[in-house]
Amino acid sequence: MSPLKETSQKDNKHLLLVDDDPNLILLVKDYLEFQGYEVTTAENGQEALDILSKQVPDMIICDVMMPEMDGYALIEKIRQDARISWVPVMFLSAKGQSQDRVKGLNTGADVYMVKPFEPEELVAQVESSLKQASRLMRHRSNISFDESTxxxxxxxxxxxxxxxxxxxxxxxxxxxxxxxxxxxxxxxxxxxxxxxxxxxxxxxxxxxxxxxxxxxxxx
Incomplete structure (x- = not known):
């Protein structure tokens, strides 16, 4: 088990991992859980939407190319739903060309990672995105509580x-x-x-x- 110091920031952080490759799901889920995250998995965009209708994760990690509903279609639906539109999304893709990255980020992804990747880099990107989301939420709460500003x-x-x-x-x-x-x-x-x-x-x-x-x- 990881040292408490490492997991303290990650306790109760819930990630949704969406990918149609069972091997990748197994590896990434295992690694993230070892780091102290709670991970729910889905095999495609439609299954992810079913999960999202019942629970809101702290972050979504999603493959771009999937059957039934790909990552682009999924993120479009996420960004249109006010309940979950704020959730950071990381795209995982085998396509590493500059235009692929640009398309992914323009579609609404916060991070675009190219497969294969180092697990340490994945975790660093997840932590960075969660911190950013947390800053934004704090900023929003501060604004809403202080009417004078x-x-x-x-x-x-x-x-x-x-x-x-x-x-x-x-x-x-x-x-x-x-x-x-x-x-x-x-x-x-x-x-x-x-x-x-x-x-x-x-x-x-x-x-x-x-x-x-x-x-x-x-x-």
């Missing part, structure tokens, strides 16, 4: 469906260029949407827009 906007602000999509992506930390690519429009169009929202809300910059989206539970 909340972003103030006029009460009658109404966003169009496209503006709502854009502000959610701004709150996720994406650049205008990334958002343009994700929504298949020009960067100028996104800049125009951001500018319209700044005018409507009387806010000064994208950071304030992002905070407002998080505080209003839009993100």
């Amino acid at each position: 909340r972003i103030q906007v006029p009460s009658n602000v109404e966003l169009t469906p496209t503006e709502l999509k854009v502000v959610q992506l701004v709150a996720q930390g994406l650049s205008n260029r990334d958002i343009a690519e994700k929504l298949s429009v020009s960067q100028r169009t996104i800049e125009s949407h951001v500018s319209n929202m700044l005018n409507k809300t009387n806010l000064h910059n994208r950071t304030e827009l992002a905070r407002w989206a998080i505080e209003s539970n839009m993100a």
Whole structure:
């Protein structure tokens, strides 16, 4: 068993591992459990969604190429569901080309790891993602408890469906260029949407827009 010092941060951290390769599932699950994580497994995206409807893990580790529902389709559904959209997702893939990594990250993955990988690197990436998610959740709780620091906007602000999509992506930390690519429009169009929202809300910059989206539970 691992020393207590090593597992203390990982206690009660629940990971969902999705892969159609039983050997990889066995190896990765075994290694992560040895490190102190609780691991649930699924063989494809559909099985993962069934599990996600009943429980929310701290992180999802997911193969890209799977039968029934691949990693791209799964992450799209995860990012559309407010209950689980915040969960960090790591893609595992045998495809290591630059365009594959870019596609994975643009689809919404937080980390893209190429097979084969060292178990130590996998664990380091998992820890890094969990820390990041934890910082974001702490930031959100601090905001919601301290009303005096909340972003103030006029009460009658109404966003169009496209503006709502854009502000959610701004709150996720994406650049205008990334958002343009994700929504298949020009960067100028996104800049125009951001500018319209700044005018409507009387806010000064994208950071304030992002905070407002998080505080209003839009993100």
